[in-house]
Amino acid sequence: MRDRNDVERAQWQLWAVAFVMICGLAGALIFVATGTAPTSRVTFLPSSALLAIALGGLVTAFTMYAIDRERHLHRLAERLLREQVDAEQMGTRLKYLHELTRERDTNAALLDGSADGIAVIDKDFEIIRFNRSMQKLCALAGTDALGKRAEEVFRFATADGSPLEGAMHPIRVAATDGIARAGVELRLLVGEDKERWVSGTFSPIHDAEGTSAILISLRDIAEQKEQERMHRDFVSMAAHELRNPLTAIKGFTRTLMLKADMLSDERRYEYLSMVNEQSNRLAHLVEDLMRVSRIDAGRVTIEPRALDVAETLAGLLEQFRTKWSAREIVVTRPESLSPAFADPHKLEEILINLIDNAVKYSEAGSRVEVSIAADGAEVKVSVRDHGEGIPAEEIPNLFQKFARIASPSTSEIPGTGLGLYIVKGFVLAHGGRVWVDSSPGDGSTFSFTLPVASARETAHAV
Ligand SMILES: Nc1ncnc2c1ncn2[C@@H]1O[C@H](COP(=O)(O)OP(=O)(O)OP(=O)(O)O)[C@@H](O)[C@H]1O
Ligand SMILES: [Mg+2]
Structure with missing residues (x-):
């Protein structure tokens, strides 16, 4: 203008x-x-x-x-x-x-890159942001979640399984009282029949008119819950395993003290042998627990040297002749075998655990076969039994602490579920691998490898 x-x-x-x-x-x-x-x-x-x-x-x-x-x-x-x-x-x-x-863009990248599930709910309780981790956690695509009612997507239950609905729903609670809550452990129901343990943070966002949105952050704590379960199992297992030999020791020593004069020499010897055996069992359990704690802390020390695995095995078969006498243990080895580079005590522990298991978890009278072979730069050892075998779904957990298969035929067999965990810890400390091949009804083969000793290491050992 x-x-x-x-x-x-x-x-x-x-x-x-x-x-x-x-x-x-x-x-x-x-x-x-x-x-x-x-x-x-x-x-x-x-x-x-x-x-x-x-x-x-x-x-x-x-x-x-x-x-x-x-x-x-x-x-x-x-x-x-x-x-x-x-x-x-x-x-x-x-x-x-x-x-x-x-x-x-940075916020979007942060939101999407976050390992925690993050969602934003507007004041009408509709989902307006739903990051990638949240999509994974809820097994729901972002396009399906956005615009939906928050309570339809986030279905929570307490530790004892009671559903948190209506005014009890954590999002409603946060919107009503406007107070942020962090680290709330909840069960998140996923799909029709699955659920996940999550730790939730519910933060109301305020403006001049009150709560304008709610930020939800969920962290998958399945692993932490599994650890807690394992610790609980450990305490009850350790208590159980410790109590049995202690009860026996207490009983025998009490009898020996009270009725020493009335017992024959043979009976006294028998009772003392029982006390000795149970003390060994206790000592063994305590040893295992100490090994586990060293593995957990990454403090396994190995003192490797060039050694003949077949020789170590022969020594063990001799040492445990009485214990394994009911079994035919067949050893297969090539005529010339490269020496392995291993810690002799740790190798003995590995072999004892695997042969013990093969004997324990197969029928009396069935054969146990141990084969030793050179495989490139590794020496491979396999222990095969003709027992019941292991169901495929149990195999991934087998080498974990306290993992025991709850089958009617094996639940009566004593054990703490630490043997294979120790085997794995020791084999890995040598830089080797350990695995199992098994099919139910056809027995199991546990195998591990150790590095072959170099010419210098072999010369040094001689
Ligand atoms: N050769 C096998 N055949 C079938 N099941 C096996 C075999 N070896 C191990 N298992 C299963 O794996 C579980 C874990 O074995 P692991 O050696 O770790 O513990 P354990 O034998 O129960 O106790 P321990 O600590 O005394 O060895 C066993 O309880 C058993 O159910
Ligand atoms: Mg065992």
């Missing part, structure tokens, strides 16, 4: 200047004409006055023109200044926009 007025005024001024200039020029022409003509007919004004008028008109016209140009230049300068300010403001806005976009 202001520009249009300027243009109109400039046009008007141009016409005025043109008019004054034409008048001035006309006056000058008349003066020239009257001055040169011998007999002038224009006698109403003296020629000097005419010249003054014409010159005055011209000077006025030029002055007006100059003033107009000056104003025009001034306006131009003002406009340029305005445009410069506009450009600067635009630049600042663009920078601000750029920063906002960057911040939004």
Whole structure:
């Protein structure tokens, strides 16, 4: 609007200047004409006055023109200044926009990259953000969750299984009292019949009108819960395993103390042997627990040297002849076997555990086969039994602490479920591998590898 007025005024001024200039020029022409003509007919004004008028008109016209140009230049300068300010403001806005976009992208990346499930619920309890981890946790695609009612997606239950619905729902609770809660352990129901242990944080976001949104963060704590379960199992298992030999020791020693005179020498010897056996069992359990604690802490120390695995095995078969006498243990080995680079005591522990298991978990009279073979840069040892075998679904857990298969035929067999955990810890400490092949009804084969000793290590051992 202001520009249009300027243009109109400039046009008007141009016409005025043109008019004054034409008048001035006309006056000058008349003066020239009257001055040169011998007999002038224009006698109403003296020629000097005419010249003054014409010159005055011209000077006025030029002055007006100059003033107009000056104003025009001034306006131009003002406009340029305005445009410069506009450009600067635009630049600042663009920078601000750029920063906002960057911040939004960073937030989105943070939200999506977070290992915890994160969701945002608006004040109408509809889901407006649902990050990737939350999609995994709830087994629900983002497109299916966004816009849905939060209580439909987040179905929680307490530790004892009671559903948290209506006013009890943690999101409703946070919206009502506006207080943030962190580390709430809950069961999250997933799909129709699955559930997950989660630790939830519910943070209401406030604005001038009250709670405008609720931020939910869920962490999968299945592993922590499993650890807790294992610790509980351990305490009850250890207590059970410790109590049995202690009860026996207590009983025998008490009898020996009270009735020593009445017992024959053989009976006394028998009772003392029982006390000895049960003490060994206790000592063995305590040893196992100490080994487990070293494995857990990553403090397994091995003192490896070049050794013949077949020789170590032969020594053990001799040592445990009585214990394993009811079994035929067949050893297969190649004629020339590369020495392994291993800690002799740890290797003995590995072999004792695997042969013990093969004997324990197969029928009396069935054979146990141990084969030793050189396999490239490794020595491979396999212990095969002809027992019941292991169901495929149990295999992934088998090498974990306290893992025992709850089958009617094996639950009566004593054990703490630590043997295979120790075997794995010791084999891995040597840089080897351990695994099992088994199919129910066809027995099991537990195998492990150890590194072959180099020529230098072998020479050093001799
Ligand atoms: N050869 C096998 N055949 C069938 N099941 C086996 C065999 N070896 C191990 N298992 C199963 O794996 C479980 C774990 O074995 P592991 O040696 O770790 O513990 P354990 O024998 O129960 O106790 P221990 O600590 O005294 O060795 C056993 O309880 C058993 O159910
Ligand atoms: Mg065992």
